[in-house]
Amino acid sequence: MKFRLTILLTLLATPALAQQIPADPTSEAAIDVVDDSDWQDTSIAITDFATDADVPTATNAGTTAQLGRGLSRIIAGNLRNNGLFKPTGPDGLPQPSFGEVQAPSFGLWQGRSTEMLVQGSVRAVGGQIAVGCYLFDVALGQQLTGATWTVAPGDWRRAAHKCSDLVYSRLSGENPFFDSRIAYIAETGPKSRRIKRLAVMDSDGANHRFLTTGQAMALTPRYSPDYRSILYLSYLNGNPRIYVYDLATNSQRLVTATGNPTFAPRWSPDGRWILYSMATAGNTDIYRISAQGGASQRLTSSPGINIGGSFSPDSSKIVFESDRSGSQQVYVMNVDGSDQRRISFFGGRAATPEWSPRGDQIAFTHIAGNFRVAVMSPGGGTLRYLTDSWQDEAPSWAPNGRIIQFFRSERGSGKASLWQVDLTGRNERRLPTPADASDPAWGPIRP
Amino acid sequence: MASRALHGEDYAGLALAAALHAGLLALLIYQPGPARQLPAPERIAVTLSEETGLQSASPEPQAQAAPPAAPVIAPEPEPAPAPPGAAPPSQPLPKVQAEPVAAQVPRPAPRPIPKPKQRVAATPAPRPVAQPRPAPRPAAQNRPAPVQRAAPAPAARPAGGSRIADDFLKGVPGAQANAASRNPPAANIGPQIRASFAQSVLRQVRPNWQGRVPQGVNTEKLVTILAIELNRDGTLAKPPTIVGQEGIDDSNRAQAQRHAEAAMRAVQLSTPFQLPAEFYDTWKKLPPLRFRKST
Amino acid sequence: MNRMTTLLLMSGALALSACASKAPKQLPPDPGPATSIGTDSQGPVPGSQADFVAFTRGQDTIYFETDRYNIDSEDVAALTSQAQWLLRHPGKRATIEGHCDERGTREYNLALGERRANAAKSYLASLGVDASRLATVSYGKERPLALGSDEDSWARNRRAVTVTID
Numbered sequence: 082m083k084f085r086l087t088i089l090l091t092l093l094a095t096p097a098l099a100q101q102i103p104a105d106p107t108s109e110a111a112i113d114v115v116d117d118s119d120w121q122d123t124s125i126a127i128t129d130f131a132t133d134a135d136v137p138t139a140t141n142a143g144t145t146a147q148l149g150r151g152l153s154r155i156i157a158g159n160l161r162n163n164g165l166f167k168p169t170g171p172d173g174l175p176q177p178s179f180g181e182v183q184a185p186s187f188g189l190w191q192g193r194s195t196e197m198l199v200q201g202s203v204r205a206v207g208g209q210i211a212v213g214c215y216l217f218d219v220a221l222g223q224q225l226t227g228a229t230w231t232v233a234p235g236d237w238r239r240a241a242h243k244c245s246d247l248v249y250s251r252l253s254g255e256n257p258f259f260d261s262r263i264a265y266i267a268e269t270g271p272k273s274r275r276i277k278r279l280a281v282m283d284s285d286g287a288n289h290r291f292l293t294t295g296q297a298m299a300l301t302p303r304y305s306p307d308y309r310s311i312l313y314l315s316y317l318n319g320n321p322r323i324y325v326y327d328l329a330t331n332s333q334r335l336v337t338a339t340g341n342p343t344f345a346p347r348w349s350p351d352g353r354w355i356l357y358s359m360a361t362a363g364n365t366d367i368y369r370i371s372a373q374g375g376a377s378q379r380l381t382s383s384p385g386i387n388i389g390g391s392f393s394p395d396s397s398k399i400v401f402e403s404d405r406s407g408s409q410q411v412y413v414m415n416v417d418g419s420d421q422r423r424i425s426f427f428g429g430r431a432a433t434p435e436w437s438p439r440g441d442q443i444a445f446t447h448i449a450g451n452f453r454v455a456v457m458s459p460g461g462g463t464l465r466y467l468t469d470s471w472q473d474e475a476p477s478w479a480p481n482g483r484i485i486q487f488f489r490s491e492r493g494s495g496k497a498s499l500w501q502v503d504l505t506g507r508n509e510r511r512l513p514t515p516a517d518a519s520d521p522a523w524g525p526i527r528p
Numbered sequence: 529m530a531s532r533a534l535h536g537e538d539y540a541g542l543a544l545a546a547a548l549h550a551g552l553l554a555l556l557i558y559q560p561g562p563a564r565q566l567p568a569p570e571r572i573a574v575t576l577s578e579e580t581g582l583q584s585a586s587p588e589p590q591a592q593a594a595p596p597a598a599p600v601i602a603p604e605p606e607p608a609p610a611p612p613g614a615a616p617p618s619q620p621l622p623k624v625q626a627e628p629v630a631a632q633v634p635r636p637a638p639r640p641i642p643k644p645k646q647r648v649a650a651t652p653a654p655r656p657v658a659q660p661r662p663a664p665r666p667a668a669q670n671r672p673a674p675v676q677r678a679a680p681a682p683a684a685r686p687a688g689g690s691r692i693a694d695d696f697l698k699g700v701p702g703a704q705a706n707a708a709s710r711n712p713p714a715a716n717i718g719p720q721i722r723a724s725f726a727q728s729v730l731r732q733v734r735p736n737w738q739g740r741v742p743q744g745v746n747t748e749k750l751v752t753i754l755a756i757e758l759n760r761d762g763t764l765a766k767p768p769t770i771v772g773q774e775g776i777d778d779s780n781r782a783q784a785q786r787h788a789e790a791a792m793r794a795v796q797l798s799t800p801f802q803l804p805a806e807f808y809d810t811w812k813k814l815p816p817l818r819f820r821k822s823t
Numbered sequence: 824m825n826r827m828t829t830l831l832l833m834s835g836a837l838a839l840s841a842c843a844s845k846a847p848k849q850l851p852p853d854p855g856p857a858t859s860i861g862t863d864s865q866g867p868v869p870g871s872q873a874d875f876v877a878f879t880r881g882q883d884t885i886y887f888e889t890d891r892y893n894i895d896s897e898d899v900a901a902l903t904s905q906a907q908w909l910l911r912h913p914g915k916r917a918t919i920e921g922h923c924d925e926r927g928t929r930e931y932n933l934a935l936g937e938r939r940a941n942a943a944k945s946y947l948a949s950l951g952v953d954a955s956r957l958a959t960v961s962y963g964k965e966r967p968l969a970l971g972s973d974e975d976s977w978a979r980n981r982r983a984v985t986v987t988i989d
Contacts, residue, residue, distance in 0.1 A: 121739030
């Protein structure tokens, strides 16, 4: 009975409602075009970069023609693994002549049902290498973008990264990130006595170099924004201390001379400030010091462990980790240490917060048994997991703020490896390294 | 609203119910339009054309022949009431978008997937079996309402437009062949016919938009609204213009331009549009297209 | 001096006897710190690390509960034994190594290991050992003793190890 009545009343009431919402006589209903399919990777054909004259170069790739193939291979490799593109080539594709680089025969490519086409040129100019890079929309028969660079022979791979960045940015809307470098900790040896060395490499793993021998354990590196130095923790002389490693001179200095252990070094976005954490009588607090040296300013003073710290892109705030509530949680404070507020309330523990270079997200490690990389808004909004494994730890951002790098440890063996995942949680992939690896830290895009 | 209740007063309730029934009956009698009812669970929003075709406007057979593409599903079931039109009742058009919902489809006509052929069978019935998707609120689909609507069945309606609408809803090409005379009186085109061209454009654009919303955080919130103008041969008279964009926030700002670009590309890839030239004036300038991700 | 130590031990044990035991279920034969030196047939040289280990009957290590750094009754016994040895060899210094299990993040564990080492150091100091003879170093989770990824291994890795400096 009651149910019936309800329906009746509803029926009666609805017409009345109708009178109140008159149709707008001027607007006509728009045509609603809805994408209800999953993202389709954009197919991109990448041909050999053509040369006007096949001549020897001072690069380690060989002649300009060999260089041309090397460049397109790097680009294909870059674009392959980030989940947006389905690159093909250069192998197995029709190759353009030098004259066709900027005037592809679209009909040919339409026939091969590729959506986009990347072509390029490479020339030896004086002692330098001139590289051109052009992106075409095959279906529309249009050039979307193009650029040229002149690089020193030793930097030839950077031209490929610049071209990858051009294509990636044009087709994703995101800022570039391929032409960047990564500092990390290379790990070898048994779990109980693992050797940990500071190492650097290009974003694609090339130009790899070990910076320390492994005699002193190295941890938690951070590239300076100008790529000139690296902050890291070393057990040189037996005690954990933070050093600045100068890449030009291969020398290092203590960030601050103290009898106490120092951990968790961080740069400010402009490279003028350094954050570090120092333990005193069991308590750990966060300090700020000028990159030039001088006196340190203590930013936290609550009992317990306050550690880490990551600047907001405008350098006005710092997000950090503290166990003052009883367990590791994420807090935000002003850059002078005032107004410290907890922002993580997700259950479990929240650690290693890192502010996105774009400012819209904070990446962190969420601990609830397993470690998972997650993001939240700077206000501490909802948690969004990006990974799901046994131990994924220490996220750091790509320069464009859209890709996160972290390290994953295997249960049991403890073997660690570097991984990337994009901000949507899709497109997880392992970054190849010569040995086991941890603590990845991405430097900014190179000029 | 009606659920405030009568605790145990059965007699009163019965009496009230009877009274209400009577009232409803009366209302229905005087209310020529389709019965208003609860928000259709199918979440199909409908556009209403205000300009009612006074003359019978036959739909263009060719254009209609193709079954409508999968209807757009409005994100929320909006209880949009139909306007109390005195004249030809509102024509529920299947195609639609979420916002300017003028009227509610009286009966459920959800078509998650464009499967026109199968629906043909169902056509004859005034009210084809609704393919209820996991209907949010099955109970809410008031049976009573449809019954009322049955009266002004396709055939009964004077305006060809309304028939088209119904056909669309049912996805019945056959019906159109019958009703939509082969001789389109081009002179006076009903808004429904115009809407049918919009449908046709949608069918042609939609495949080029699948999987094209740029990847990224919150890109599913982006909406790009494009206006297009066509030549008689179905090509673009000029490049699509961006009428507006919605849903931009800090996270998806970087993709907003890409989104618009992808939408324009989808339009370009759909040209030339296959539309009947004799109705060129009708579809020369169609309603704007709203490009978005399903929600 | 001995009486003093015993007194401290008893009071400490009393104060902390309420604490739940958090030591590993079965303590496997402690392999000892990597720095420990094997004993020869004659027995360890008095004042050596080996002598320290022998004197403390292997209790050169104390264990902690997950995420904790407090000293409980079992720890008190071990630390008291360590203090006795240190008080007998006033010329010897010691380093206390703080360790964590692998279930914390790297940087936090460095700080937590330091906190554990510091807790042991403070307790030894409270037993009369001159704090200036005691150093601490944290290895976080970087130097596990037990290599498994299970409760038992984790319990064995949450530790503070006292290593004397010969």
